[in-house]
Amino acid sequence: MQTQQKPERCVIVVDEALNPGKASNAVAVVAFTLGQRHSHLVGAPLRESDGTAHPGLIPIGIPVLKATTQQLSELRQKSLAHCDVVDFPVQGQATTDYHAFLDAIQAVPGASLQYLAIGLVGPRNRVGKLVGGFSLFA
Template sequence: MDDPLVPPFDTKIAIVVRGDLPTWQRLNVTAFLASGIAAECPHLVGRPYADADGTAYLALLGMPVLIFEGSGSVLTTARERALRRGLPLAVFTSQMFATGHDAANRGAVEAVPGDELDLVGVALHGPRNGVDKVVKGVSLHP
């Protein structure tokens, strides 16, 4: 079996965040969404790091993560495209900024029908061509 963490990569990770968020929120959303990919796809996490002195560091995702930005409608379209393709998907909604813990975050998402979510970020992983189709027309984050 091929190692999924050795280029050329057969799969791709993409995160799309809403461009009108303050910088700290974009970074926060991106971090949360990347953790969703790592949790769902542990085979994408590499081995722990260590420096020349032997100090140990945590393992990271072992492949590039492409970060895109778009409007709320772009995020809604990306969500719909990912769901149609059956790609693993993580979401972050505006309501989650008002919560303080994981259970409250899940409750905020559960309270709203999927097509009405006020998305501020989505993350997905899948075959390169499938991910490319989901983010088609979306700009890379500057």
């Protein structure tokens, strides 16, 4: 007997203080890594009536929500035991050099990291409880 896989939910929560350009960048970085880690979430290719194919997209959607810096840190900590978490620390937008980014993270104790965005993938009900109080980023 096959067990039915629980429905998954994918959500990204971004720092509400970011301007649209920085917020878009943070969401894109997190989404790219989520896609790599959860390739099964990508749907079938889209086909036009003439047969032209387009890459598959995520059929469950990805709400982008907003939170304060403090809420992002708390959300990350609460989520670690319940779902997959992809976080994007503030140091990621301080440089365009990935090695400098790695060095900057290595110099900071984990408990004092601050985040620009957090991506979550996990059981629908669990993720829903974790992000239930957040509004859409607009």
